[in-house]
Amino acid sequence: MKYLSSFLFLATLAVSGCATDSAINSADHGQHPQAHHQDEKSTGVCVDAKALPVNLCAETISAAFDSKGMLWIAWVNNDHIYVQSSNDKGLSFTSPVMVNPLAEKIEAKGEYRPKIKLDAKGAIYLTWTMKLEAKKHSGHIRFSRSIDGGLSFSAPVTVNDNLDLISHRFDSMAIGKNGEIFIAWLDARDFEAAKKAGQEFDGSSVYYTWSKDGGVHFYPNKRIAAHVCQCCRLDTAIAPDNTPVVTWRHLFEGGIRDHALVKFNDWNTPGDTHRVGLDNWKIDACPHHGPGLSISATGIYHAVWFSNSPSNQGLFYAYSTDAGQHFSKQLNFGKEGASHPHVLAIGSRVNIVWQEFDGTHNVIKLMKSVDDGKSWSQPELIAQTAQSGDQPFLISDKEQAYLSWKTHEQAYQLKLLDGK
Secondary structure, three states, X not given: OOOOOOEEOOEOOOOOXXXXXXXXXXXXXXXXXOOEEOOOOOOOHHHOOOOOOOHHHOOOEEEEEOOOOOEEEEEEEOOEEEEEEEOOOOOEEOOOEEOOOOOOOEOOOOOOOOEEEEOOOOOEEEEEEEEOOOOOOOEEEEEEEEOOOOOOEEOOEEOOOOOOOOOEEEEEEEEOOOOOEEEEXXXXXXXXXXXXXXXXXXXXXXXXXXXXXXXXXXXOOEEEEEEEOOOOOOEEEEOOOOOEEEEEEEOEOOOEOOEEEEEEEEOOEEEEEEEOOOOOOEOOOOOOOOOEEEEOOOOOEEEEEEEEOOOOEEEEXXXXXXXXXXXXXXXXXXXXXXXXXXXXXXXXEEEEEEEEEOOOOEEEEEXXXXXXXXXXXXXXXXXXXXXXXXXXXXXXXXXXEEEXXXXXXXXXXXXXXXXX
């Protein structure tokens, strides 16, 4: 088990990139910096190598609410991760706090991005994939935490205990009811071992670790499944019985790249692998589309994914009422040009968002259910941009659902969806 070293405090500028001397000084002395509005951006700041970091320039932003309704975001600028908070639902943010004092190449594009989660006591946890430039597609899964409300973060540690220059990537994190930290990722150690032994090994593997003491120590890595698609994001969630659930794009017999799911029996024991969709997509290539998963408090599993098989094309949704052992008939809700769906369940209300390109704009669409996914509203357009945009995500303050979305060199958007 690994031990996290002492905390280092590193705070920098205001979100506008125009921090005042007083704001910088208060950050240096460990005081919580003042809020700054996002519309105070400076012209050309995103192309100025000497400019102070600003989330306006980030390609991806990850977001989460804490138990008190405070919004937290994480983003990358010039090989550093920064964290900010907002007490007014994203209208203004505190000054960014640097997480990693030593610069490192961080994957923050497309299906890659840092993850941010909080436990019930307000501790902040971050994971990300560090890119190793010595070998293409190689990387390490990194972790850092804050136990002082985001004023400082622990020195980052690597959680994959295989440190070869191979692929460890597409990390996903979930936080248990008692503060357990679960981290899963795609890992090439089995592929590399088979290669050295002159054996065949298709795809990659899913590995995990977890911590029961708030990230001070992590248990040794264990494998969840072998032969998985090596280029699609995972998703993780916590079941009502406080055990982890993981879903990914699997390599089934015959070169089929459909989706699979595992519910853990306990924190140390992965359960059986179950199939989520029946698309039978046979492809010897990387789809770069991972699944989404949300589990309601009543134990209903809601899954979304992308497929481009001859029979099933577009975006799909299905639900399970028996802990992922079987799924409902899948619903095809996104057609041509649709991609990267995300799902969120709050009680019996379920929301799905995804992105499309209509030939002129990147648009975000929403579909809603109020009966645990049995019936759905017609898709509606909720956001659009003529610029390039990040993938859409859904987050919750436990009562209402919000769209979390970032577009190119434009302000971060947090949009309240229809509530109760």
